[in-house]
Amino acid sequence: MDVLIYQVKFVQSFDELLAALDWQSHFDFESPQDIQLILDMSPAGNHRKGAFKLAYFGKSSQPLFSGTINICAKQSFYRKTKTVTQQDGHAVEIRQDIPYDGIKQAQDLIMEVTCLKWAHALLEMVYAFIDEWMDLHPKGKFP
Numbered sequence: 107m108d109v110l111i112y113q114v115k116f117v118q119s120f121d122e123l124l125a126a127l128d129w130q131s132h133f134d135f136e137s138p139q140d141i142q143l144i145l146d147m148s149p150a151g152n153h154r155k156g157a158f159k160l161a162y163f164g165k166s167s168q169p170l171f172s173g174t175i176n177i178c179a180k181q182s183f184y185r186k187t188k189t190v191t192q193q194d195g196h197a198v199e200i201r202q203d204i205p206y207d208g209i210k211q212a213q214d215l216i217m218e219v220t221c222l223k224w225a226h227a228l229l230e231m232v233y234a235f236i237d238e239w240m241d242l243h244p245k246g247k248f249p
Contacts, residue, residue: 107142107143107145108140108141108142108143109140109141109142109143110138110139110140110141111138111139111140111141111170112133112134112135112138113133113134113137113139114132114133114134114219114223115131115132115133115134119227119230120227120228120230120231122227123223123224123227129216129217129220132219132220132223133216133219139168139170141166141167141168141170142166142167143164143165143166143167143177143179144164144165144166144167145162145163145164145179146162146163146164147162155203158182158183158184158214159180159181159182159183159214159218160180160181160182160183160203160205161178161179161180161181162178162179162180162181163176163177163178163179164176164177164179165177180215180218181205181206181211182205182206182210182211182214182215183203183204183205183206184203184204184206185201185202185203185204186201186202186203186204187199187200187201187202188200188201188202
């Protein structure tokens with residue numbers, strides 16, 4: 107399948123995140139990449155399921171992250187449950203994971219990327235604090 111990929115802009119600090127006016131500033135919408143993805147989306151394929159996303163593994167036509175063509179494509183979904191009566195009269199419950207439409211997909215996944223960016227910025231603050239503390243206490247001793 108051919109898809110357009112919009113790169114996520116990496117933020118250097120928590121202050122830069124606070125200065126960002128909206129979610130759109132986190133993405134590079136000016137220069138999308140046209141990429142071909144090879145994914146096994148069959149029911150028996152190699153995929154994982156979380157609380158609200160399906161993850162499909164595969165390859166891209168060109169490297170996207172860290173110079174590798176291996177990828178994990180995510181798709182948000184909802185669960186549909188249906189009760190079916192069999193010929194012998196027994197009721198069987200069938201559950202299906204149904205992918206959301208494109209707009210709902212974009213909303214869910216953009217929110218996830220935004221949350222990951224905030225988490226990364228907060229983690230960087232923790233690392234900076236630890237580095238500063240270690241510089242002040244080179245032997246790791248408390249005052």
